[in-house]
Amino acid sequence: MLKASGIITMITDFGDRDYFVGAVKGVILSINPEAKIVDITHNIAPGNIQEAAFTLLNCYSRFPEGTVHYCVVDPGVGSERSPLLVFNQKYYFIAPDNGVVYPAVKGTNYWAIDIYDMGERYLSRRVSSSFDGRDIFAQAAALLSRECNLDSLGELSREINVFELPLPKFRDLNLVGEVIHIDRFGNVISNITRREIRRLAKPCILIKGFRIDKEYEYYGQAPVGVPFYIQGSAGYIEISMRGHRADRFLKAKVGDEISLSGEADG
Amino acid sequence: MLKASGIITMITDFGDRDYFVGAVKGVILSINPEAKIVDITHNIAPGNIQEAAFTLLNCYSRFPEGTVHYCVVDPGVGSERSPLLVFNQKYYFIAPDNGVVYPAVKGTNYWAIDIYDMGERYLSRRVSSSFDGRDIFAQAAALLSRECNLDSLGELSREINVFELPLPKFRDLNLVGEVIHIDRFGNVISNITRREIRRLAKPCILIKGFRIDKEYEYYGQAPVGVPFYIQGSAGYIEISMRGHRADRFLKAKVGDEISLSGEADG
Amino acid sequence: MLKASGIITMITDFGDRDYFVGAVKGVILSINPEAKIVDITHNIAPGNIQEAAFTLLNCYSRFPEGTVHYCVVDPGVGSERSPLLVFNQKYYFIAPDNGVVYPAVKGTNYWAIDIYDMGERYLSRRVSSSFDGRDIFAQAAALLSRECNLDSLGELSREINVFELPLPKFRDLNLVGEVIHIDRFGNVISNITRREIRRLAKPCILIKGFRIDKEYEYYGQAPVGVPFYIQGSAGYIEISMRGHRADRFLKAKVGDEISLSGEADG
CATH class of the missing domain: 2.40.30.90 (Bacterial fluorinating enzyme like)
Known part of the structure; x- marks a missing residue:
């Protein structure tokens, strides 16, 4: 079982002028006041999955094992795309199922769970369909950073959407x-x-x-x-x-x- | 008595290129090395009270009870406007008395104290009249995040300057x-x-x-x-x-x- | 002996959109998960030593004693310029030997050590010649923030490159x-x-x-x-x-x- 490090990194396109980042950090700290939130960047170009995937790929492995990487660049927010927990032997990733974490976990023994299947504790009352970063992903990241009992979380799957950085x-x-x-x-x-x-x-x-x-x-x-x-x-x-x-x-x-x-x- | 969470959030117009944010964080950590400083944004448009009030309003309540919200957008810095501690049953707010916290506390049972009346411990030697964010507000936020004995702090008041977000x-x-x-x-x-x-x-x-x-x-x-x-x-x-x-x-x-x-x- | 505060501040020109800051924070937290990383700014104009020196000078002394100031603006990255630990009775500075810390330590009893002389523990496997901020400076900052046995670190010197802010x-x-x-x-x-x-x-x-x-x-x-x-x-x-x-x-x-x-x- 992968022990949580208590660290949650953030890669988002929320920008650095809005209340978005504050709202997410507030939700996380209300659930896990001991969480160590690490800003990587909030300035991914809006909706740019490739840029977020590239950023994650090039720094995620520097963090201690058990780190939760919150990587929310989510042009499909509110739609049928699933909110995911993806994990392998070293890290947790909280992200929409749009492929953004794929380059980081590709080639590792990874598993995914739809956050909607993770049980009632993981489901907050959603107040909006346009800010799952606050209403769904933050809660999942915070709970994972505090504990890590994945046994009872729900059905594991290997099926996640694939996004490949372009290859020559x-x-x-x-x-x-x-x-x-x-x-x-x-x-x-x-x-x-x-x-x-x-x-x-x-x-x-x-x-x-x-x-x-x-x-x-x-x-x-x-x-x-x-x-x-x-x-x-x-x-x-x-x-x-x-x-x-x-x-x-x-x-x-x-x-x-x-x-x-x-x-x-x- | 509202127990401090040890968290201090920051909403400012200090920007992300100057030494301002560093100086404030240094003052806070020198007084309370255990403080957990959370950047919300430092990119409020210079002097824009409405933007700061809107940002605070839309994320302050996500944080754990006992959080100190440091919200310093202060076009009147150095003038007669008072530096305030405002608090209600859940949160502390450290801000100039220009109404910036009003939309957040409106409708709650809030009280305000002029930081100048909070006793000698709260008064640092002011080295400048143009950076109260460092010389006055940071110290008050740090002391509050460490303890919370408001009993002896000074005269409580309901009188704060009102700033209303425009209503339709x-x-x-x-x-x-x-x-x-x-x-x-x-x-x-x-x-x-x-x-x-x-x-x-x-x-x-x-x-x-x-x-x-x-x-x-x-x-x-x-x-x-x-x-x-x-x-x-x-x-x-x-x-x-x-x-x-x-x-x-x-x-x-x-x-x-x-x-x-x-x-x-x- | 100067006791480490566990705080590492960061002043860099890495920007707030790239993976650079994330990679550095990851390296630091992997070595010292208890480190308290404080962003001062990552938006120093690229390669602008004067701007970084000015920023450091105007906030470093606000932090608790034993703070490690990571100040990496390094246009000479990869070249013969040495990576340095500079320290005085109050602070540690991790920076390239291009004078960026000089205005802060000038007039104090400071000493410098070439990080390459600090022993094997301080030397990571360098994977690139263009990102010493991650491959050399981060590791040194993290080790210093955790302990502070400078006795066996290597030869102390007063010889660092001087950069003076312009004088009237x-x-x-x-x-x-x-x-x-x-x-x-x-x-x-x-x-x-x-x-x-x-x-x-x-x-x-x-x-x-x-x-x-x-x-x-x-x-x-x-x-x-x-x-x-x-x-x-x-x-x-x-x-x-x-x-x-x-x-x-x-x-x-x-x-x-x-x-x-x-x-x-x-």
């Missing part, structure tokens, strides 16, 4: 990927991994008409004003610039094509 | 309200409540020249690109759109007129 | 300073202190072609729409306006010249 594909001899994130510094993060680039001799990246074949290990090595690539902190190839935002220089945005060519190594 | 009025047969909030998703929140709309048959909302008579229970039910109304999570009628920001489509902003017409039901 | 200079009879910060309210903060202005009779401030000789103690005293100066909460002279953003009115930005003239008092 081969076209002729090139690996064709896409931009999956732009970070705060303007770094352009691709979905091409280090492993893929290491297979090639003389790798070269093509994006928005630019050919980029200079690699540096860290930003300070690079000359100012010339785009280069780096093996980024999330394991992906990133295009960066020293002293400039690479995204603006390249006019790149999420979804743009980024491809890798080179000679097969060895 | 009847004009001919229409209920004329206004936009009181735009949320992160572009939803346009009116001050017309569900109760008022339920009284009418064939209700119709007028805003910025648009007639809106479609109601949905949740966003996913609606067709894309057509404004509709919904009974929002704060209890008010909201204008929303699926796949668009309703505020931009309607060119609506806080303070705009929004009115309700229909036929009296029954 | 005399030119003829005027004191010539500069704008060192614009706050959320549009207040224009100079590097001229109260002490300097108190030395003068009839002080007058010159900025961007405006002569400002009205001083008020707090904002509410001033007439609307006229710039004035105030002795700000950080100890510096600030230019403010009631009902307007002074920075926009004056078209002032960080680095602009602001000078003080007057008659020597007494």
